[in-house]
Amino acid sequence: MNIESAVSRMASLLRQLRQERRISQLQLADEAGVDASVVNRAERGMNARLDTWEKLFEGLGYQLLIDVTELSEESGDLLSEEAVRRRENRRLGLLGYKAAPPRR
Secondary structure, rough: OHHHHHHHHHHHHHHHHHHHHHHHHHHHHHHHOOHHHHHHHHHHHOOOOOOHHHHHHHOOOOOOOOOOOOOOOOHHHHHHHHHHHHHHHHHHHHOOOOOOOOOO
């Protein structure tokens, strides 16, 4: 899911939840501690800061949760393999870092 579709989804959900509660944008704004124009822009799908979305959903009695999903198992496997390879190279001194001068 890209940012635009996530914002669009949050905007639709925000409007739906507000309407289900039968409160106005002004009432939500007061509850969330933001200006009414912020609610209007958010419901129209205008991108807002994450803390603003959080305030708006909390104003409706919801907690905004963010989830991260791995795009593919292969990417995780490749990253793990690369980390193992780098550790081994570091152990063998093969990473091309300049060696620190010996301590005296």
